[in-house]
Amino acid sequence: MSGNKKEERPERPSEVDGTAHLFRAIGKIIKVLRNNAGLSQVELAELTHCGEDLISSIERGVRTPQPDFLLLADPALGAGGVLTAAVDDVRQALARARVRHPDWFRSFAKAEAEAVALHYYAVQAVPGILQTPAYAEAVFRYRRPLYDEETIQTRLADRISRQALFDKWPGPTMSFVIEEAVLRRLLGGRDVLREQLRRIIEVARLRTVHFQIMPNDPDEHPGLGGSFTLLTPKGRREVAYTEIYGHARLIIDPEEVRMYTERYGIIRAQALTRRESLERIEKMLGEL
Structure with a gap:
């Protein structure tokens, strides 16, 4: 390459598909409008x-x-x-996100959106529904084989759209158990991890959410088989979901689901309490 020729920068995700960028831009506009109106976040929340x-x-x-x-x-x-004026664009963006999940993920995405109870156990990364945009982008950007930029942005928008569950009322009962090692992994860098840990604290304080950390030092562990999710669709029996490198499995056999339920119960019993877990995250933030 000639020394006079600038190396072309790859397009960032927001330059390929503007869905996630739209949501971030609206958020920034709301902050400016709120400051100009002389309102605090608490006052806007009340209004x-x-x-x-x-x-x-x-x-x-x-x-x-x-x-x-x-x-x-x-x-x-x-x-x-x-x-x-942005309402129609937001509705269209949310509609696109609802139909763009990969084929292998759609059955779970639909069940998750309609569930009355959701329980997540994570051993590799923060569960997708808890991920910040920056953390989620790091997950997609550094996986192998590499995604192209359009796929990264599409997957990112889809993942963030799932978090609308936290805004539902009445919302589903939700619990999370995350391995401590996951929360110490500097995926995306220190700033990304700080934001991600703050996001977890924010969600963990919701009345509908119970959050726990599985510490690094137990001398026995019932969940070394990998991550899984338990979900209860409205009016139906509980099911389980597992996913390894894009190979998804929605488990409906009652006996097999029972085994996952039993495993999750033991994991929760061995994990830190909710208060201990939040204190552990605060300590992690202080160490970053």
Whole structure:
């Protein structure tokens, strides 16, 4: 390559597909409008009938601003129709995300969205539904074989769209048990991990969520077989889901599901309590 020729920079995901970028941009606009209106996050939360944590997450691009929220926020912020004008684009983006999951994942994505109870055990990475955009991008960008830029952005938008579950009311009962080693892995770098740990704390404080850490030092461990998810669809029996390198399996056999349920119960019994887990994450943040 000639020394006078600049090396072309690969397109960033947001330059290929603007879905995730749209949500981040709206979050930034809301923050500017809120500051200009002289409102705190708590005050905006009261005006839009939601939690302060949701406002913070939307402004940081961690949570998707739902159409109903935008319709309430526009007059509250004196936006003059700026946020209302984005409602149709947000609806279309959410609709695209709902149908773009890979074929092997669609059965689980549908079951997850409709579930009344969800329980996640993670040993490799933070569960997708908890991931920040930066953490999720690191997961997709550094996997092998490599994804192209369009696929990275599509998968990223799909993953973040799943977090709309946290905005549902009544929402599903949710629990997470994550291996401590996962939360110490510097995936994406220190700044990315810091943001991810703060996001976990934010979600773990929701009334519908129970969060635990499996510490690194137990002398026995019932879950070395890998990550799995237990979910209960409305009006149906509990099922289990596993996934290894794109090979997904939705398990419906009652006896096999029972074994996963039993394993999860023992894992939760051996994990740190909710309070201990949050204290452990705060300590991790202090060490970064």
